[in-house]
Each structure stands twice: as structure tokens, then as C-alpha cells.
Amino acid sequence: EAGVAQSPRYKIxxxxxxxxxxxxxxxxxxxxYWYQQILGQGPKLLIQFQNNGVVDDSQLPKDRFSAERLxxxxxxxxxxxxxxxxxxxxxxxxxxxxxxxxxxxGDGTRLSIL
Amino acid sequence: xxxxxEDPQALSIQEGENATMNCSYKTSINNLQxxxxxSGRGLVHLILIRSNEREKHSGRLRVTLDTSKKSSSLLIxxxxxxxxxxxxxxxxxxxxxxxxxxxxxxx
Numbered sequence: 611e612a613g614v615a616q617s618p619r620y621k622i623x624x625x626x627x628x629x630x631x632x633x634x635x636x637x638x639x640x641x642x643y644w645y646q647q648i649l650g651q652g653p654k655l656l657i658q659f660q661n662n663g664v665v666d667d668s669q670l671p672k673d674r675f676s677a678e679r680l681x682x683x684x685x686x687x688x689x690x691x692x693x694x695x696x697x698x699x700x701x702x703x704x705x706x707x708x709x710x711x712x713x714x715x716g717d718g719t720r721l722s723i724l
Numbered sequence: 725x726x727x728x729x730e731d732p733q734a735l736s737i738q739e740g741e742n743a744t745m746n747c748s749y750k751t752s753i754n755n756l757q758x759x760x761x762x763s764g765r766g767l768v769h770l771i772l773i774r775s776n777e778r779e780k781h782s783g784r785l786r787v788t789l790d791t792s793k794k795s796s797s798l799l800i801x802x803x804x805x806x807x808x809x810x811x812x813x814x815x816x817x818x819x820x821x822x823x824x825x826x827x828x829x830x831x
Contacts, residue, residue, distance in 0.1 A: 614766070643819070652728075652812050652821030653767070666819075701766055710755050710774070710816050715766030 612636065614716035616702050622722045628690040631719045635683070635704030641665075642679055643713060644687050645701040653701055659685065660708060689721075697723045728813050728822030736828040743803050745825040747813035748795040755816040756789060756796050760809045761824075767812065770798075803829045 615634040623629050635642050640661050645653035656675065658665040661682040670677070674693070679685040689696055699718040705711040731746045747756070754775040759767040773780045773789045773796065780787045786799040800807055810824045 652814075652824050654821070655819045658819070703766070710757075710772055712757065712769035712772065713759075713767070715768070717764070717766045 614702055614704055614714050616700075616716035616719055618719055619717070620720050620722075622724065623692055624724045625694055626691040628688065629692055629721065630686055630688045631700050631702075631721075633685045633687070633702030633716060635685070635702070636714055639704035639706055639714070640682070641705045641708050641711070642685050643703040643705075644677055644685070645703065647699045647701055647718070649698070656687070658708075665708065692721075692723050694723050697721060728815065728820060730811075730813065730822040730825045732825060733823065734826045734828070736830065737803055738830050739803060739805055741803055741829075743800040743807070743827055743829070744797060745811055745827070746795060746797045747822050748793070749815065750794070753789075753791060753794055753796075753815050756787075757814050757816055758785075758787060758796075758798050759812045759814065759821075761812065762809045770811075772816070800827075803827075805829050805831045 617632050642659045644656045647653045656670045657667040657677045659679040662679045677687045699720050701718040703713040703715045705713045728747050728749050757772045758770040761767045771782045773787045784801045789796045808829045810826050812824045813822045
């Protein structure tokens with residue numbers, strides 16, 4: 611089966627600019643996750659979707675981050691405006707369902723803020 | 725903090741040796757998953773251990789769970805250079821990842 615697709619692979623922007631990331635999950639996976647992984651740390655959950663509804667966005671900085679899941683399939687994560695501390699890898703994952711289901715990760719988008 | 729803490733932070737061994745890494749939480753844990761992350765790549769699911777299980781095996785992997793000590797361990801036997809990666813534990817109820825153990829296996 612095809613894996614989780616993410617684009618772009620790399621992105622370099624200046625602070626205060628906007629950026630968007632795209633994720634295409636594995637076909638049939640109802641649950642989709644966005645994580646932020648700062649260098650040397652474990653992934654931090656930003657938002658979790660079940661189909662096109664939000665399950666958990668408690669750690670999403672809503673003043674600058676937004677995410678949507680179109681028709682319960684693809685998803686986009688946006689940052690506007692970006693800050694220096696947003697430099698990280700943004701990982702998308704999907705799973706058949708919530709709870710104990712294994713998550714399948716994309717290779718992420720590496721974001722550098724200048 | 726509910727974040728898991730992994731120990732050691734880094735581990736270097738020779739091929740053929742065993743590697744053991746530990747994960748602990750400050751709050752009670754139920755089900756736990758372990759993931760591997762190769763440099764520059766996404767995470768790959770290794771194994772799930774449920775709260776009613778004490779030990780689980782998958783190939784060269786052995787995972788234990790001690791809910792009373794709020795900790796889990798991952799043992800990789802007969803390590804290979806291809807096992808070089810970072811390893812993370814995660815609580816499945818709160819999706820809180822640990823800080824990770826960076827494993828380097830030298831040929």
C-alpha cells in the first residue's frame with residue numbers, strides 16, 4: 611500500500627511569513643495526526659482528526675497555526691505568521707482508528723525560519 | 725509534565741550486542757507503543773504492549789511493561805548496523821512521546 615505522502619519535503623522562509631504543508635494519508639485511514647518535532651526531541655501532537663472532525667487540538671497554537679482536513683482525506687497545516695521557534699520537522703501520520711491502532715508516518719516537512 | 729523520559733539518551737554498541745532502552749512516565753500508563761525513527765525519516769511502528777501484558781516479543785524485539793513502576797523497556801537482541809536509529813515510546817491514550825534513545829550500532 612502507498613504510504614503517507616507529505617509535501618514539500620523542505621521549506622525555508624523568513625519570520626513573519628506564511629507557510630502551508632500538505633498531507634495525503636493512507637487510503638481508508640480515518641484518523642490523521644499532525645506532529646511538530648523539534649531537533650533532538652520526540653514528536654509533539656499538534657492536532658488529531660477523526661474523519662474531518664477535530665478530536666484534539668489542545669497543543670495547537672491557534673493564534674498562528676491552523677489545520678483542516680478536506681472531506682476527511684487530505685489535510686493542510688498552515689502557520690501564519692511564522693516565528694523563529696517554529697523551526698522544526700512537521701510530521702503527518704494516519705491510522706485506521708484511534709487508540710491502540712499503529713500510526714503510519716510520512717517523512718515530514720523540514721521547516722527552517724530565517 | 726506527562727512526557728515520557730527515556731534512558732539512556734544515547735547508546736553506542738557493536739553489532740551482535742544487545743541494546744536495552746527504558747521509558748518511564750510520572751503518571752500511570754496503560755497501553756504503550758514503541759516506534760523507531762531513522763535519520764531524516766518518519767517514525768515506524770514496532771510494537772504495542774497492553775496494560776495486561778508484562779512482556780511481548782516480535783522478532784529480535786522484546787518489550788516489557790511494569791505498570792506499577794510506570795515504565796517499559798525495549799530490548800533489541802543481536803543488533804545490526806541497520807538498527808541504528810532513534811527509538812521512542814508513546815502512551816496510546818494521550819499520544820505523548822518520550823524524549824527518545826539514539827542508538828548507534830557499529831559494524
